[in-house]
Amino acid sequence: MSGPRPLRLPEHIVEIVSDAGEGAQKAALAFAQLCAKSGNGLWTVEIIPSEIRPPPHTTGSASGNRIRLAERARVTNAGNRANVVLAFNEMALLSRLEAGSLADDVLVLIDDHWATHEDEKYRLSYREVLDEFRSRGATIVEVPLAKETLRHAEDAQQGKNMFAVGILCALYSKDLDLLDDVIRDIFKAKDRRVIELAVRLAAAGHQYGVTHFDRCFEIEAHPSDVAKVAMNGNTALALGAVSAGFEICSMYPITPATSASHALSEIFEDFGGFVHQAEDEIAAIGVALGASYAGKTALTITSGPGMALKTEFQGLAVMTETPLVIVDVQRGGPSTGLPTKIEQSDLLHAIYGAPGDAPKVVIAPSTIEECYYILSIARKIAEEFRMLVIVLSDANLATGQQLFNRPDVSQTPRRPPLDLxxxxxxxxxxxxxxxxxxxxxxxxxxxxxxxxxxxxxxxxxxxxxxxxxxxxxxxxxxxxxxxxxxxxLNPPSVHGAPQGDLLLVGWGSTRGAIEEAVDVARSEGLSVSSLHIQFLSPLPPGLLEIFARFRQIITVELNYSDDWNDPLITNENRRYGQLAWILRAATLQDIDCIARVPGRPYMPVEILEEVKRILADRPGVASSAPALAAGKGVH
Amino acid sequence: MSTLTDLCLMESHASEAHTLDDYESERPRWCSGCGDHGVLAGLQRVLRKNNLDPENVVSVSGIGCSSRLPHYLKTYGFHGIHGRALPIATGVRLSRPELPVIVIMGDGDCFSIGGNHWLHAIRYNINAVVLVLDNEVYALTKMQVSPTTPDGWKTNTTPRGTYLKPMNPLSTVMGMTNISFVAQTATWLPAHLDETIEKAWEHHGLSFVRILQRCPVFMPKAFGEGGVHFPLVFLDHDDGIPVHPSLLARGTVQAHNHRDINEAQRAAVSVDPCPMGLVYQDPEVPSYEEIRWQRQERPDHRTFLQRLDAVMDRYAAG
Known part of the structure; x- marks a missing residue:
């Protein structure tokens, strides 16, 4: 087998998109595991339509994954605009352009089946979209996904995703034998015929890529001596709940939290635990509280609308000093909002959302690895302080995958019997x-x-x-x-220099993107640092001292704030991002915010652009933010 | 594997028999003439009769006059929030199935704001004595219409008379899957009340008991002025609630097979006369906590760690 000489790169971002139900997510899973097993650092983000079966061949139907793979082991966020996109049709491709998630010079791999489709409508649409991409500077490589799949399978729908993975395996100079293992593992519950077909299609895709592509890449992988695991944040929460010694998880289904309960339901009974699916969100926390009152370690898992329904019980937990942990996997609000998409929506609700004065502990993981460990912290605080502890995860952590050091489960503490x-x-x-x-x-x-x-x-x-x-x-x-x-608590440590012109303050899953933006800005000579806050209630000590060393403090958050340039907005009526509100109240400082609701993670480059503008504008603050304000809604 | 019955057989740490005093806490602050006093006394008697250690009993309530009961019963008690006693009780049962649980609710508490939990708790069939003290009015908040307020009666939110017919809680629960025990009694029939609570206590599963009582302050005319002019029919069966001769002056008697769901549903639909006694019982319905505990494994620490390691293997990468 011989192909072109691979171009070595430190990292790449690839998106795989199809119509919902066509298997791009499975293809992405296989490719991500291939990268992980070969030793690349990794962060993935799901691209999920909000409906189960949206109309096919539309931008609303696009489903798949973004995969950021890197030579370095530690990848902390989903990165900037994608370098490669593999699309099963031109509308799925177009959706990524509309989402603003592709680089102008993106390499597009697209199923050529639409070029010769019997329906002129599709042929025309295909040509128009590809012309648009070419005019922007993209390179188009048409690949025979459906046609080649049909040589091996009766139905192209059944397996073209595996042909696609084979193509990516070739494009990234990966080992086909390793891909073979990965696919066999992913499909191990399936019929042998299905597995063999998947493996054969992947090999065919690989062969096609090797013989037809005029370029290929290599993101060098360094297999680690340290054992690694790759999982999404909801799975990490579920395994973390087991290792933290929780015994009862009482929940009600709600996106994007439910998959944590799925993962827990699968295993919890083997560990002496129960997942109780209650009749509603209120009963879910009620059962958890009753279980905790009687002595078991209990948690409930929910998202924004469920948090709202649970507020009266939160007050009860506070008033009765019953230890309890709530995991809120935040999503876009208010009301039903954007159920599948990220927003750091519930910080104020978590801290203040109960009648009367109801002090609670609020903490937020910033990585998928932290999702695993945070429930041990939450449990310890809940029990030692007899308090309600709210853990704020989000849709980005929930469905993204990250590679991290395999937790040492042998350190899991023994669960003592109840002291009666x-x-x-x-x-x-x-x-x-x-x-x-x-x-x-x-x-x-x-x-x-x-x-x-x-x-x-x-x-x-x-x-x-x-x-x-x-x-x-x-x-x-x-x-x-x-x-x-x-x-x-320990004072948080500043990322970057301990003093300077600008300090960005963040919480939760935006940490990776903020720190990456700061690193790039500093390498370009800008005087900017960042601070990540894990404890939101109580706030950690030392903030005043840290803030005093910077000329300007700005929070970076994925939630809503009024824009300075909006009609009617003045410094008397402007509404700030949620952490900014809290920090302004706690420090009496004029802390501004970059707070938007795009329904997707910030790209480091967007934060970088903001930083440059703020520093150029000084003493003006983070006024209009054109790039982010445009509200490019994606994942 | 230990069954729940084994778990429920508590070893009494008390060397001697308990007295009623052992279950008495502070002096109740209910109005004089309120039926809640009688229910409290009935519960204390059943605890003494079974010689239960007060520390091994949990009473759970919602909000309302009757929900103050855990304050006056010297066991572990949880006086929670309006309508939510049953989820808390479910949590206690799932967590500690060896602890007997008593749930006290009012009519607004259970049938209105807690309606969803009421229906689902019956389907879970948690092993608990569930007493609804129904005075047909919201009393603690001063006389608003409740789901069981009689048609046309005036309350502070229906000053020109109620708009709807009252709901029938008995026929409602008789329509629920997994219903395992339904009884009705009244506070103006103290012996019948005590025997009904006792029967409910003996039942394995959720014992739903509706206790009729007038509110002497806001609903003194309810139930024919507390039973004076209220037509009753006592359901009679060898294995039911005894119909003592003294009750015959209060109503008629009807032979009733509480093991027959169709007969029970027919009896439950009747409101005039009002059925009293054991309406339905099926002791074979498994309780939710029993099902959950039987399916759950309780590995030792070493096995726990091995299993956690094996789960981690599924996510191994790199």
Whole structure:
């Protein structure tokens, strides 16, 4: 086998798109695993239509994946505009152009079957779209996906995705034998005939690529000595829940959170756990709270609309000081919003979304690896502080895949049996330490600890009280726990120089893109650094000191803020991004924000453009943001 | 594998028999003449009769006058939020199936704001005694119409009379899959009330008991002024709630096979006269927590780690 000499590159971004149901996601999965197993760093993002069967051959039907593969092991975000796109039809291809996710000089691989389709409508559309791409500077390589697949299968729909993977295997100079293994593994539950066909088609695609392509790439892979795993954030949450020792996950289906419960349902009973699918979101948290009250470690998993329904129970968990963990896999809001797409939508809701003063702990993972570990942190805090802990993941982490060091499960702590020893004489259900607000938790079954746990204001004995003093006291004790927790946190560390002109502050999954933008900006001589905040409530110590060393502080968030150039907007009525609100209140500093709702992750290059504009504009702040404000909605 | 019945056989740590005092907490703050007092006393008697250690019983309630009951019953209690007692109780049962659970709700609490949980809890058939104290009115919030307020009655939100016919909770639950125990009693029939609670206690599964009671303050005329002029029919069966001769002055008696779902559904539909006693029982319906615990494995720590490692293998890469 001989082909062109591969062009060596440090990284590449490739998108694979088809009509929904045509298998681009499976093809992408195979290709991503091929890259991962050969030792490339990796980050993938799903491209998901919001409907199960949107009208085929439309831009709304495009389904697939973006894969960023790199020579370095650590890839922290989905990257900039794609270098290669493999499309099963021209409308799927067009959708990626509309989404603004392709580089102008993108290499387009497209099924040529439409060029000669019997229906003139398709032939015409195909030609028009390809002409558009050519005029923008793209290179078009037409590939016979359907035609070649038909030489091996009766139905081109059944398997052209595997021919496509074979093509990518050739394009990226990957090892066909390894791809063979990957495909056999992916289809291992299928009929042997299906597996053999898939393998044969991949080999045919590879052969086609090797003999026909005038170029190919090599993203050097360095197989690591350290064992790695690749999974999406929801799976990482599920496995993290098991290793953190959770025993009950009570949930109600909601996009994009549900796949975490799928992953957990598959395995949890083998580990002594239950996934309980409740009759509604309210019951889901109610069952979790009841289970926790009785002594088991419980969590509930939801997304924005479910968070809204759970707010009364959140207040109950706070008032009764029942340990509880809520995972909110955020999506676009308000209301049904953009169910499959990313938004950092629920920060304010998580912190403030309950009647009265209801102090809660709010933390956010920034990578898929952190999704695995964060539930151990959440559990520990929930139990030691008798608090509600909300973990804010998002649709980007949920469905993206990342490669990270395989967790050492042997360190998983043993689950101790419930301590049901008699309650010491004089011990009270809310025996608050006046300094920290902490108190011992009593469990049903403990002799001499009988008493009611009530949603009413109560005193140290747990008795309902209506007087001013006990009400003030209860509030202070519940609030003090946040301060006590804050004292145990380390100040966050600045990425880049510890002082400068501009500090970008972010939270959650935007971290990778922000830090990458900062790295590039710094390499170009700009005085910019970034700060990532994992603890949103309580905020970590040391923020004032860090902020004081920068001339300007700007948050970068995937949620809504008014634009300075919008009609009617003034500095008296402008609404800010959610972290910006919190930081402004906490620091009394004029912190601005880059906060948009494109329904997809920020590209590092977009943040970089903002940084350049802000630094050039100074002292003006992050005023209009044309690139982001255009609202190029993609994934 | 241990069955749930084994798990429920609690070892009593108390060397001697409990007295009623062991289940008494603070003095109840219900209005005088309120039927809630009688339900509390009935529960205390059933706990004493079964000699249960107070620490091994959990009572769960929602919001409303009757939902204060856990404050007055000296067990572990959870006084939660309006309409949501059943999810909390389900969580307790899933988590600690060895702990008997009592759920106390009012008519608005259970049938209205908690309606979804009510129907689904019956389908789960968690093993719990579920008592609905139905006074046909929202009393704690001062006399608003409830789902069971009689047709045309005036309340503060229906000052010109209610608009709808009241719902029939018995026929509603008799339509639910997995219904396993339905009984109806009244606080003006104390012996019948006690025996009904006891029967509910003995049942394995969700024992749904509707307890009729007037509110002496806001609904004094309910149920024919608390049973004075209220037509009843006592359902009679050897294995049902006994119909003592003293009850005959309160209503008629009808032979009733509570194991026959069709007969039970017919009885449940009747509102005049109002059926009293054990309407339906099927002790064979498995409880949700039983099903879940039987399917769950409880590996030792070493096996736990091996399995977690094996799961991690599925995601191995690079």
């Amino acid at each position: 020893s008699p309650v010491a004489p004089g011990a009270l259900p809310y025996d608050w330490d006046p300094t920290t607000g902490l108190s011992q938790r009593l469990l049903p079954g403990q002799p001499d600890g009988m008493g009611v746990t009530t949603s009413l204001n109560h005193d140290r004995n747990g008795k309902a009280r209506y007087d001013a003093e006990s009400n003030q006291r209860g509030h202070a004790m519940r609030s003090r726990k946040l301060a006590a927790l804050q004292k145990t």
